[in-house]
Amino acid sequence: MIVLRRLGTGGIETATMTLANAMAAAGHEVHLLVLKGQPIQQPSPDVIVHCRDIDREQRRSAAGMAWHLLSRLMLSPLIPQSGFIWQGWRCSRAFDAFVTDVEQQYGKLDQILIRGQGAFELLWRVKDPRTWRVVEAVTGRFPENVLGRWLTRCLFKNHRVISVSEGVKANLQAYLDAQGVSIETSHAIHNAVPFEAIRHSASAPPPDEIPGPFLVHVARLVPVKRQCLLLEAFALARQQGLQHRLVIIGDGSERARLENLSQALGIDNAVDFLGHQANPYPWMARADALVLSSRFEGLGIVLIEALALGTPCVATRAPGGINEVLVDEQQQLITDATPEALAAGMHRAVASPIEVQPAWIERFSERRIVSQFLDLIDDRQEPADANHA
Structure with missing residues (x-):
């Protein structure tokens, strides 16, 4: 499953489409989840597209609307730049429920890729061990103080990260080191080009x-x-x-x-x-x-x-x-x-x-890049397979 905030015509969206189409062409079942709006681009018919505005859905219940108003009118003004914390608190839980529904209908997912800062913020509390954050650039930097370190920890601490270049990987690591935040593991995998x-x-x-x-x-x-x-x-x-x-x-x-x-x-x-x-x-x-x-x-x-x-x-x-x-x-x-x-x-x-x-x-061929993503699944599953055997 590949998750992104919107599916417009920008670089992140185009790279996501290329990867989804390449994985589907290689014979894998691919789910693409769009968190805001309707897709402007259309992937291959073999890619299963889900459009779920999880944030808006959460506000439809009385409890959800109460939480939204509390966070927007009190918590966010009280703690600057923390709006995504309160928004993502409920959206992450809703995403976990969505994944459960998808797996009941289609079968177990092997890998979840969350792409881009907007999606990171909505889903910052997702702890599923199959999840990777795909970083295109280090955006939305927070100040180097107690609040900034807390916000950075929420987005990245102990998460698994894929950067689209070694340059982005080094840039992200320097930022996290300055904030005193550690991640579980980090890889660089280039975007594929068709x-x-x-x-x-x-x-x-x-x-x-x-x-x-x-x-x-x-x-x-x-x-x-x-x-x-x-x-x-x-x-x-x-x-x-x-x-x-x-x-x-x-x-x-x-x-x-x-x-x-x-x-x-x-x-x-x-x-x-x-x-x-x-x-x-x-x-x-x-x-x-x-x-x-x-x-x-x-x-x-x-x-x-x-x-x-x-x-x-x-x-x-x-x-x-x-x-x-x-x-x-x-x-x-x-x-x-x-x-x-x-x-x-x-x-x-x-x-x-x-x-x-x-x-x-x-170096940027679809075949090569898809293989690198699949290798991450194999690396993670080897210990579990060995224990099971």
Whole structure:
């Protein structure tokens, strides 16, 4: 069973869909539990989807509504940042009951994966030994004081954790060490990428043809993706003789600001804002390079997708998994987070194209990643099997 708060179009949701579909394709029965709203994406028909707003359900009874009002009007204001504690207290118990119902109908679950901070908070009291918290990034940090340590302990103490990269694993461990919180065990398992599906999608002609050679950027238009730096670097690269256009695929709160910045930099006639595209792969496959300027990337799935299409990547150095994705010759295209360094990376990418090696992307294959998750089930069950024998 894989659990997440919402099933939208973001990175966590896409990675969850890929894993669920890959596990189902490998012959496993997969349950996907969405805790808020209806799925925007639809997984494979072989994946069993449950939409249960456990939080709202808990408020339907008189006792549940009384607890909700008590926590919201008294406990949360009294203890700052503790809202998830009181909410999760009842939601975790309801989740345990839901798991029991599922097992009575379908059979025993082997593994439960809870993905993302929002789901962690709703289900912080779940103690089922088959459960793993899958961490995409260390978000929702609490202050290093008595209250912060208590809140951190509630989310992580003695839990089993999977990080999507070694970088995230190290980042999480540093945070937990600072808070004096220990976890039961920790592993790093990368997100899987469906290479064949991406290549098939990339074969379609792009709806908007781009005149001449171009670079591509695919991300939400939000501050953490640092597109202001991207535009400043591109403007500098153009001043230095770069003839390429820049195609930006994605939408978000920063779009108007970025469009204004491109005008102020005098590059608006060379930058194409295409907005959100359900299928960005035709542009990614036809670009001379993908450029990423993020402050942080848990793994950097868009980099793996570009490599799967044979497109080299330029990226700014940042915490997370970028160094695990861009290896060997690609390391020379990881730059400092300055306009000058990123502009130089763009020039290097187009002047000396790097041939993408199959081994660079095989590490993220669905078959390999599914196997790593299944190995965790086997590791946990070996002692029990031996005792039973």
